[in-house]
Structure formats: structure tokens, C-alpha cells
Amino acid sequence: MAITAAMVKELRDTTGAGMMDAKKALTETAGDMEAAVDWLRTKGLAKAAKKSGRTAAEGLVAVKVGGGVGVAVEINSETDFVAKNADFQSMVSQIADAALGAADIDALSATDLGGKTVADTVTDKIATIGENMSLRRMARVEGDGVVSYVHNAAADGMGKIGVLVAFSGDETFARQVAMHIAATNPASLDEASLDPAVVEKEKQVQIEIARESGKPDAVIEKMIVGRMKKFMSEVTLLGQAFVMNPDLTVEAAAKEADTTIAGFVRLEVGEGIEKKEEDFAAEVAKAAQG
Missing domain, CATH: 1.10.8.10 (Ubiquitin-associated (UBA) domain)
Incomplete structure (x- = not known):
């Protein structure tokens, strides 16, 4: 047929x-x-x-480093309870290992993991554990050296926030920078690598705020320069005050440590996922009626 x-x-x-x-x-x-x-x-x-319609906004970020390459992988689940499940954690760790040899998320999904693809492995785990899960994101950095840091670790190399830093120089300092990134969540390494659309949007917002003051255009222009400089110091890693020594920017601290920060990755579980707000009372009433 x-x-x-x-x-x-x-x-x-x-x-x-x-x-x-x-x-x-x-x-x-x-x-x-x-x-x-x-x-x-x-x-x-x-x-x-x-189960695919249910929001999977919990889960884990796992980081792995090897041979000048670092990878971070986010795998989501519906509940934090599953994120603490040893079986789930084992799968996440294996997928992160496989990610070291994958160029992107699509390649990772198709990578063989013990006789089946990573995508099929996740699907099988959904059926076994009984929660919706998804292989959401993967990011990688390369450099002379790469260090990792996990915040709120649930197990070795995995937790709620995973950070990778590519560097050359002092490894101890690079690890401090990784901790700094976990805390401050910079938008980019420096001004040059910041999305121009983000910069332009902020500039227009500041122009409108300044115009509300009624000051002359010449004064407004100077105000905008100062405000955009402040903005860059808040959102770029190298421009931020270093959490370990707020008297220095990260860039100045790196120079003192004779270290170059070449790039970074920061993944946080559920970042950007709109979580459905449940009305528990309504849910109970509905269940009682059903």
C-alpha cells in the first residue's frame, strides 16, 4: 500500500x-x-x-575541555528533579564528551553515541524518564589554553551555569575571569565584538532620554558619549570592573597578569525560554472536574 x-x-x-x-x-x-x-x-x-509540548526549561549545562578546545552543551528537562537524576547526568556527560568532536549542534545531534545518534539517545531517555527533554544549545571556543567553570554544580563538570574561557598566559587568572563571567554575564568580549544593533538601540534610547532634559544638542552629544562609554563598561568583559579587584577593569587586570583573553562562552540553563506560569489552584480544580 x-x-x-x-x-x-x-x-x-x-x-x-x-x-x-x-x-x-x-x-x-x-x-x-x-x-x-x-x-x-x-x-x-x-x-x-x-510530551514535546511541555516546557523544558530546567536541566543542565555541561562543559568539557581537551586539546585547546572547550565545549558547553545545554540539555533541558521539565523539572529540576530530573536534572539531579544520575541517569540523566550520565547522558549529559556523554553528550558533552561527544561535543568535543562536533562542529555545531546539528553535527552533535547526528553523532554516534554507543550505536545510536545523540538525538535518538535523548528521545529514548524521554521515554524512559517520562519528561520532555531537548538538546538545546552547544557552543565551543578554541585557544592556546581553555579553562572551564561551573556555577551551582550538580555533578562534576555540569550545573546551572557553564563558562569557558580561551586564553594565553596565566591559567589561575583565566579561571578567575571565568568566575567573573559567571557572575556578570557580559554581552561580548569587547566593544568591537558587540552586536552593532545592540549598540545602536542603546544609543537611540540614551538620545531620547537626553532630549527629555531639554538641554541643547551640543550638550546632548557630550552626554551621549559619556553614557555610551558607561554602557560599554557594563556590557563588555574587558571593560567591566574585575570582581576580584574592582579598582581594575578586566582588561587592566589581564595586562597585570600578562594574560590575553581570546574569547569566552557562558551558557545558563533555561536562558531565554519563556516558562509557562502554572495556576496551581486552577490546575487542581480542573483535575477535580475531570
Whole structure:
């Protein structure tokens, strides 16, 4: 029996399975829709997919360093409880190891991990643990040396915030910078690497604020220069006051330590994910009615 796109769509809508999984299920069952649903269930794919609508904003960031390369990987779960699960942590650690040999998130998803891809490994874990999970982000840095730091560590090399710093020079100082980055969350290394759109937006905001003061344009121009300089000192790593010695900027402290900071990565679990606010009372009332 020919498997049509409409059949694949129907099975996807019914089970929430991926397109290729739905097509394979229909092929394996000669187009029998009910049998295809059962086939997906036996493979754990329908169960995993049904949970895909739930927000996964908890989880872990894992960092790994080797051979002048550092990688940080964020893998999300629905609850912090699962993030503390040893089975979940083991999977995260293995995926982070695999990330050292991957160029980006797509390559990592397709990387073999004990006979199955990383993507399939996560899908299987969804079915086993019973929570939605996602391989969300991966970042890497390279340099003469790379150090890592994990804040709120849940296990070795993984926690809520993971930082990598590429450097040349003093490793101890580089680790202090990694801790600084975890605390201050700079937007970029320096002014040159800051997104021009971010700079322009801030400049326009400051211009409008200054105009509200009613001062002459010549005065406003000087005000903007000062305010943008302050902005750069707040959002760029090298321009920030060093948390270990606030009398110095990170750039000045690096010079004293004879160290060059070449780049950094900072990943925080759930960053940018809109978490659904649950009304617990309404949820209980709904359950009672059902």
C-alpha cells in the first residue's frame, strides 16, 4: 500500500511523532493506522512525542575541555528533579564528551553515541524518564589554553551555569575571569565584538532620554558619549570592573597578569525560554472536574 503524505500527517497529529518516524511506522505496518500507532508506542516514540509540548526549561549545562578546545552543551528537562537524576547526568556527560568532536549542534545531534545518534539517545531517555527533554544549545571556543567553570554544580563538570574561557598566559587568572563571567554575564568580549544593533538601540534610547532634559544638542552629544562609554563598561568583559579587584577593569587586570583573553562562552540553563506560569489552584480544580 502506498504511504501518502496525508496518512503521515494524520499519524503525526495523532501521536505527535516525527515525520520520518511516522512514515517508517506506516511502512512497517502496511499503512494500518492503528497498528502504526502501536508500533510507535512500542518504540517509545509516541510516548516521547506526546510530551514535546511541555516546557523544558530546567536541566543542565555541561562543559568539557581537551586539546585547546572547550565545549558547553545545554540539555533541558521539565523539572529540576530530573536534572539531579544520575541517569540523566550520565547522558549529559556523554553528550558533552561527544561535543568535543562536533562542529555545531546539528553535527552533535547526528553523532554516534554507543550505536545510536545523540538525538535518538535523548528521545529514548524521554521515554524512559517520562519528561520532555531537548538538546538545546552547544557552543565551543578554541585557544592556546581553555579553562572551564561551573556555577551551582550538580555533578562534576555540569550545573546551572557553564563558562569557558580561551586564553594565553596565566591559567589561575583565566579561571578567575571565568568566575567573573559567571557572575556578570557580559554581552561580548569587547566593544568591537558587540552586536552593532545592540549598540545602536542603546544609543537611540540614551538620545531620547537626553532630549527629555531639554538641554541643547551640543550638550546632548557630550552626554551621549559619556553614557555610551558607561554602557560599554557594563556590557563588555574587558571593560567591566574585575570582581576580584574592582579598582581594575578586566582588561587592566589581564595586562597585570600578562594574560590575553581570546574569547569566552557562558551558557545558563533555561536562558531565554519563556516558562509557562502554572495556576496551581486552577490546575487542581480542573483535575477535580475531570
